[in-house]
Amino acid sequence: MNDDVRWTTVCAYPRLEPERGVAALVDGEQVAVFRTYDGRLFAIGQQDPISRAFVMARGIVGSRGEAPTVASPLHKQVYDLRTGHCLDVPGVAVPVYRVRCRDGLVEVAPRPQPAAGDS
Amino acid sequence: MSERSELVVVGNGMVGQRFVEALRSRDGGGRWRVTVLAEESWPAYDRVRLSAFFDGASAEELSLHQPDDGVDLRLGEPVVAIDRERRRVRTGAGEYRYDALVLATGSYPFVPPIDGAYVAAGPDAIGPTPSLRPGVFVYRTLDDLTAIRDFAKGRRTGAVIGGGLLGLEAANALRLLGLGTHVVEFAPRLMPVQVDEAGGAMLRRYVEELGVVPHLGVATTAIRSRPDGELAGLTLSDGAWLPTDLVVVAAGIRPRDELARDAGLTLGERGGVRVDAGCRTSDERIWAIGECAAVEGTCYGLVAPGYAMAEVVADRLVGGTASFPGADTSAKLKLLGVDVAAFGDAHGTTPGCLDVTFTDPATRVYAKLVLSDDARTLLGGVLVGDVAAYPALRASVGGPLPGPPLALLAPAGDGTGTGSGIAALPGAAQVCSCNGVTKDQLVGAIAEGCVDVPGLKACTRAGTSCGSCVPMLKQLLSVSGVSLSKALCEHFAHSRQELFEIIRVREIRTFSRLVAEHGTGRGCDICKPVVASILASLGNGYVLDGEQASLQDTNDHFLANIQRDGTYSVVPRIPGGEITPEKLIVIGEVARDFQLYTKITGGQRIDLFGARVEQLPKIWRRLVDAGFESGHAYGKALRTIKSCVGSTWCRYGVQDSVGLAIALELRYRGLRAPHKIKSAVSGCARECAEARSKDFGIIATDNGWNLYLGGNGGFRPRHAELFATDLSTEELVRYVDRFLMFYIRTADRLQRTAAWIEAMDGGLEHLRAVLVDDSLGLCAELDAALARHVGAYSDEWRDTLEDPDRLRRFTSFVNAPDVPDPSITFEVERGQPVPAMGERRPVTLGLPTTMGVPS
Numbered sequence: 004m005n006d007d008v009r010w011t012t013v014c015a016y017p018r019l020e021p022e023r024g025v026a027a028l029v030d031g032e033q034v035a036v037f038r039t040y041d042g043r044l045f046a047i048g049q050q051d052p053i054s055r056a057f058v059m060a061r062g063i064v065g066s067r068g069e070a071p072t073v074a075s076p077l078h079k080q081v082y083d084l085r086t087g088h089c090l091d092v093p094g095v096a097v098p099v100y101r102v103r104c105r106d107g108l109v110e111v112a113p114r115p116q117p118a119a120g121d122s
Numbered sequence: 123m124s125e126r127s128e129l130v131v132v133g134n135g136m137v138g139q140r141f142v143e144a145l146r147s148r149d150g151g152g153r154w155r156v157t158v159l160a161e162e163s164w165p166a167y168d169r170v171r172l173s174a175f176f177d178g179a180s181a182e183e184l185s186l187h188q189p190d191d192g193v194d195l196r197l198g199e200p201v202v203a204i205d206r207e208r209r210r211v212r213t214g215a216g217e218y219r220y221d222a223l224v225l226a227t228g229s230y231p232f233v234p235p236i237d238g239a240y241v242a243a244g245p246d247a248i249g250p251t252p253s254l255r256p257g258v259f260v261y262r263t264l265d266d267l268t269a270i271r272d273f274a275k276g277r278r279t280g281a282v283i284g285g286g287l288l289g290l291e292a293a294n295a296l297r298l299l300g301l302g303t304h305v306v307e308f309a310p311r312l313m314p315v316q317v318d319e320a321g322g323a324m325l326r327r328y329v330e331e332l333g334v335v336p337h338l339g340v341a342t343t344a345i346r347s348r349p350d351g352e353l354a355g356l357t358l359s360d361g362a363w364l365p366t367d368l369v370v371v372a373a374g375i376r377p378r379d380e381l382a383r384d385a386g387l388t389l390g391e392r393g394g395v396r397v398d399a400g401c402r403t404s405d406e407r408i409w410a411i412g413e414c415a416a417v418e419g420t421c422y423g424l425v426a427p428g429y430a431m432a433e434v435v436a437d438r439l440v441g442g443t444a445s446f447p448g449a450d451t452s453a454k455l456k457l458l459g460v461d462v463a464a465f466g467d468a469h470g471t472t473p474g475c476l477d478v479t480f481t482d483p484a485t486r487v488y489a490k491l492v493l494s495d496d497a498r499t500l501l502g503g504v505l506v507g508d509v510a511a512y513p514a515l516r517a518s519v520g521g522p523l524p525g526p527p528l529a530l531l532a533p534a535g536d537g538t539g540t541g542s543g544i545a546a547l548p549g550a551a552q553v554c555s556c557n558g559v560t561k562d563q564l565v566g567a568i569a570e571g572c573v574d575v576p577g578l579k580a581c582t583r584a585g586t587s588c589g590s591c592v593p594m595l596k597q598l599l600s601v602s603g604v605s606l607s608k609a610l611c612e613h614f615a616h617s618r619q620e621l622f623e624i625i626r627v628r629e630i631r632t633f634s635r636l637v638a639e640h641g642t643g644r645g646c647d648i649c650k651p652v653v654a655s656i657l658a659s660l661g662n663g664y665v666l667d668g669e670q671a672s673l674q675d676t677n678d679h680f681l682a683n684i685q686r687d688g689t690y691s692v693v694p695r696i697p698g699g700e701i702t703p704e705k706l707i708v709i710g711e712v713a714r715d716f717q718l719y720t721k722i723t724g725g726q727r728i729d730l731f732g733a734r735v736e737q738l739p740k741i742w743r744r745l746v747d748a749g750f751e752s753g754h755a756y757g758k759a760l761r762t763i764k765s766c767v768g769s770t771w772c773r774y775g776v777q778d779s780v781g782l783a784i785a786l787e788l789r790y791r792g793l794r795a796p797h798k799i800k801s802a803v804s805g806c807a808r809e810c811a812e813a814r815s816k817d818f819g820i821i822a823t824d825n826g827w828n829l830y831l832g833g834n835g836g837f838r839p840r841h842a843e844l845f846a847t848d849l850s851t852e853e854l855v856r857y858v859d860r861f862l863m864f865y866i867r868t869a870d871r872l873q874r875t876a877a878w879i880e881a882m883d884g885g886l887e888h889l890r891a892v893l894v895d896d897s898l899g900l901c902a903e904l905d906a907a908l909a910r911h912v913g914a915y916s917d918e919w920r921d922t923l924e925d926p927d928r929l930r931r932f933t934s935f936v937n938a939p940d941v942p943d944p945s946i947t948f949e950v951e952r953g954q955p956v957p958a959m960g961e962r963r964p965v966t967l968g969l970p971t972t973m974g975v976p977s
Contacts, residue, residue, distance in 0.1 A: 014936045022644070022672035023679075025936040026943075033945070036936070040634070040644050050945075056688035057945045061676040065646035067612065074647035076676035076684055081646070087183070093586060094171055096183045 010103070010110040019044075019109065024060030024073065030113040034100050035060035037084060039071050045084035046100035046111050051075045052089070059097065127221040129154040129439065130211055132201045132381065137412030137428035138226030139166030139186050142193055144436035154439065156193045157218055159211065161200035161227075164264055170425055173291045175267050176298040184264075204385040206405055222407055222439060225395060226432075227378035229413040229423065231260035233371050236283075238345035257353035258345060258369045261292040270370065274299040277367035281305070281356055283342050284372035285312045287453070292370045293334050303334045304364060306356065310339045316453060316464040320481065321504045324488040328460040328507075337364065345369060377414045377421050390416025399445040401435045409435045422449050430558050452516045452555050463509040466502025466519040467492050475501055478527040491515070491527055498522060513591045517551040517561070553598070554584035554591045564595065568602045575599070610871060611648040614641040618796060618871045622656050631657070632669050651675045652871050655758055658794035659866050661910050664921050666928060677756035680932070681918050682738055683729075687957035689946055690738060691731040692718075693755035694745050695791060698765045698783035698803075699726030708748040716741055719954045725762035725800065727753055732955055734942055739932050742919040751917035754792055758872075760799045760862075763787040764812070768805030768822070777822030779805035782851065786820075786858065792915050793862060796869040796878075800834070814842045817875040818858055823847065827854045831861060831886070832876040840876040843886055846894070856905070860893040863904040 013027040019038035026049050027034050033049035037060070049057045054077040062073040067090055070083040080091045089095035101112040129145070131138055142156060165187035175184065196213075203212045210217045233239055233254070241253045254260070259270050274280065280296040282289045285307025296303045305312070311322025312329065326336055337358060344357040355365035377394035388396045388404035394416030401409050401417065412428035413421060422428065427449035437444035452465030470477055474495035481488050487507040494501055500518045505511065518524050524547065547553075549562035559582045567581040575595050579585050585592045608617040614637075616624065621636075630636050633653050637645055645653070654673035666674065677683055682690035694709065709728050713720045718741075719731040733741055742752075754761060763786050766772065768779030783803040793799070802811035803820045813819030819830040825848040833842025846857060869878040882888050891897040922928045933939040948955035 012937065018930075018936065020671055020931075021669070023931075025931075026934060027937045028935045028941065033935075033943070054686065056686065057943055058676070058684070058688040061679065061684070063647040063650050063675065064644075064672065065613075065650060066643040067646065068643075071644070072646065077686070077688075079647050094168075094174070096179065098178070098180070 008101070008112045010105075010112050013109045013111050016104050016107050016109055022064040024062065024064065026057070026060040027111060029100065029111045032113065033057050034111055035073070036102060036109060036111060037064055037071075037073060039064060039084070043071070044102045044104060044109060045071065046102035047073070047082065047084060047087050048097040048100075050097070051077055051080075052095050052097055053078060053080055053092070126155050127153060128219055129156050129222045129224070130218050130220040131156065131158045131224045131226060132211065133226035133228055133412075133414075134158050134160035134162070134166045134195065134197070135226060135228045135412065136166060136169055136186060136425050137228070137432050138224075139188075140429050141224060141226060141411055141432035141436055142190070143188060144433050145439060146190060146192060148436055148440045148442075152192070154222070158193060158195045159199050159201050159213055159218065160195070160197050162263060162265070163198045165195060165197060167264060169262075172261075172264070172267060173295050175264065176271070176295045181264055201381060204381055204408075206385055206408070209407060220407070222409065224435060225382060225403075225408065225410040225414055226412050227381065227414040229375040229377050229421075231262045231371065232374040232376045233260065234283075234342075234373050236342050236345055236371075238347070239371070254371075255345065255347065255353070256351065257347075257367065258371065261288060261295070261370050261372045262375075267295070270295065270368070271299060273368060274301055278302060279304070279366045280368040280370065281364060281366040282370045282372055283356075284374065285309070285336060285338065286315060286372070286374070287313060288374075289372040290329070292372045293329075296368070296370065297332065297334060301368065304337060304366065305329070305334060306337045306340060306342050306358065306364070308339070308341045312336060312338070313462065316468060317462065317504050317506065318469060318490060320479065321462075321464075321488050321490065321506045324481070324486060324506045325460065325462065328486065337362075375413065375423055377416070379414055382408075382410065382414075390419045390421065392416075392419075392421070394421040400438055400443075401431050401446060402438075409438075411435055417446050417449075420449075424449070424453065426452075426556050426558065429556070433558070447558070452519075461505070461507060461509040463505040463512040463516075464503070465512070465516040466500070468502045468504050470502070472501050491523075493523070493527070513553070513594045514547075516555055517547050517553050517591075517594070519551075521548050521551060553594050554582075557583040557586065559584035561598070564598055565602060568599060573599070610652060611646055613637060613643045613645050613649050616640065618652055618656075619868045621652065622659075622867050625653070625656050626660060633657075633673055634669060645673075647675070648871070651678070651758070652796075654678065655794045655796065659907075659911075661914055664916070664918065666918075666922070671931075680735060680738060681742075681752055681756060681922060682733065683756045685731060685957070687946055688943065689731070689957070690733050690735065691729050691755070692733055692738065692741055692745070693723065693727050693729050693753040694750035695753035695787070696727045697787040697791075698763060698780050700765075700780055700784060705748060705750065708744065708750075712741055712744045715744075717948075717955055719956055723755075723762075726764050727755070727762060729755070732948065732957070734934060734946060735932050736934050736939065736942065739923060739929055743923055746917070746920050746923060751791075752919040757792075758795055758798055760787070760790040760793045760795070760801070762800060763790075764800075764802035764816075766803075766805050766808075766810035768803075772805055774808055775805035775822070776824055777805055777827065779803040779811065779820075779822060782820065782827070783811075786855070789855070789912055790858075790862065792918070793866070793911055795862070795866050797872050797874045799862070799875070815839060816842060818842070818861060820854065826850050829854055829857060831889070832879040834874050834876050836874075842876075843879075845886065845890065857893055859908040860901055860904045861889075863908050864889075864892060864900065867904075 011029045013036055021038055021040055024035045024037045027036055034046050035049045037045045049059050051058050058076050061076045064073050066072055072081045073084055074081045080089050082089050082097055087097040087099040098114055103110050167184040168186055199213045199215055201211045201213050210219050239258055241255050260266055280301040281304040282292045283306050285305045289305055293303050293305050311319055312325045329336055341359040342356050343359050346354045348354045353367055355363055379389055379393055379395050382395040390396045395403055395410035395414055396416050397403050397410050401411055403410050411431035413423055434444045434446055470492040476493045476497055478491045489505045491503040492501040500523050503515055514524050547561050551561050553561050553564055563582055567578055572578045572581045578595050585595050609615045624640055650673040680690055682692050684690055713730050716737055721729050723729045763783040765779045765783035769775035769777055799817045801816045801818050802813040804811040804813045805822045813821050814830050815833045815835050819842045821828045827849045828847045829845045830842035831845045834840050865875055865878055879885055934943045935941055947958040949958045
């Protein structure tokens, strides 16, 4: 199963500043990659589903309750980095990507295709 | 052990899932052992939002599944028979004994008897799983949607049979799949059940604009295939031929009652398992809820009544006596991007009722209120195009109107225009109809300590489904007199002023230390910029170094202003608005070379729009080399000090307003504050610089300067008040220094100077005592703090350009630094580039209206 996954190397781990995101291109999709305070990695879609602009990596990272979060820099809706769910607007979400650190490199897997309209 | 009873639930749709959750939360003693037997292979998902699947939502995102060890959930195991005598249900895999059995089997899509709809002959095959002809689909489950999506690949046109709610959803799905889309509706208008004729006409215009072709007042008589087996098209009742590659039948639903029928339970006259007001069937051990149930003979095809039934049965199974409260069949939807709402007696069927209608072809808004014959009681209504008034109106059905009818119907702009009516609502009014939460329940929750919207959501479930009532929740909190906590956010119980003192006195230099010692969690977009601003005010140096970088809002982080399409605008400082021709030429050249939209701002500066992040350093390089520095247009900081031409050129000028404006702007540039700060200097009483609409404004007199404090433009404009007269330049600067530093230290987050002075005990008099008479003994410290700021100022653009590490963050993509963001595209308007709108939504800002109801 793992063999099917094409991991894309995004950058060296230290390139990620804690609690700040970077944008990356993964199989032509824009992905926002975050490193939280405790060193964990998260990756979500770069497009803000509300404004439709590709800006999520530029939001402020923080927490709400137990959830690690990022706030859209445009209108500040807050998203759970683990699930992609918007915590302020029910029913709104960003896609979540698999991300890992291997040999000091941050790698992101493209989303499994059947999830959305293939184009 | 002997106390445990067996509960079997048939079906795991939205209502079945809600029932299990409701029972589990009530059954604290663990009396019931719960088994759920489900036909679909997916655990419960949000069928109401099913269409979001075509908009990119994954099956996981639609899931309503809550892991619960106390529930035995068996997917893909449909019940095939009920043995009431032995109290057992049978599935393909075995038998399950029950003490109580709950049927939540929902409904199946109805396929009218259309010639050619089926592979085999015959409308007799109608049932839950009819063998439809290839290319003919129903629209009910995730599997249906997957099948439609797969079939649509490479095909060009689709038709939906049925122009109701589900039909329009299906039409949108086909549109999103890229098919030319037709809708065939037997009634003479779209959504005939929900909206009236005029509403349907407005809806039709929206739908046509999206390229969907409605065929109204006609039935489908036959579905025909080509010789190669591909679908050919539809024959309509008026004889027309409609070629199409795919058909979705969305002509209504029928209750799944066959299990009950086979078991000999009493059915409703028009189908459905007949239940009483307690949702109990003719067998006292068996209950039915949701779309399969006929409460006192009536089936409901909406989720809200189903949820109400789920709560009733959960209550009854733990010994309660709840009964079905009657159904709210209101609906608010976004269909094909059009907001539509209908509630109560939408069609005005009550004898003697009156209509108030409002149609605005320009804004495409249609609204109708149905009132009782004495025009005092709201019976129902229809809204198309703008549904801002829906929550307040729906909650008012059966009671008095929350305001004058026309004021309620006319578009409210920010959606709150009608909201103050919540105070007038009766306690029994349902504020959240999705979850059946009344105003009384919300008031009770507030009394028990829910002090914010998230708290109310968690406590009552109100606002957790469609969300349309959230503005009402906010109003209810405020009219309930909830004393707002001074806590900045969930991470700090302190006000901004308290945090300022903590950071200053304890000499805290990092957010991490602050939150570890004085807060909880890891901060958010509210507290982090506040702390960033405080650290900057206390002279922590370059705002983007070390951990401070993670605290900055995107504008401060990129030292530019983010715009709607994710690009940034750049504003070089032009102190006092005075600029040389050489510098003007440089700005023009930079704008030309980077193809930036250029506009003179309201503050006598020039804004350059449309820069991508990776272009920012290149643009600054050119500007900094020409002698410009950052204008801090992005920060909660001193922005601009506007001026007239003063005594230098003007016939009337009595002082050098330009010279003073430049000196002050350079003195306070980069000063971080709770809110942006603006100022102006006018050279005479003619006030050409509009100084009295500024945080601090200065007007020349024959003898010196008059200082005005606490004005602003913006959302709630305010004139500044006269603070001191005929000041020397030295006195003036001293008072402004102290004013700014005192404000920075003691104001709340985002509190402008006007509100800050207003909230001060003693107002302007008190301020005068502090700043002029030093009544608090603070002045020496305020003076010193401002002097430190002036001495330590360094241009952030230049600092960034000089450091490769700092420059590294200005790339579009970390793994493709040379690739510009492909989503950013421009159109040309009046000869300049502007963002291509594409699918981006406009930003709506609440503007004041005159239609508000007295609060």
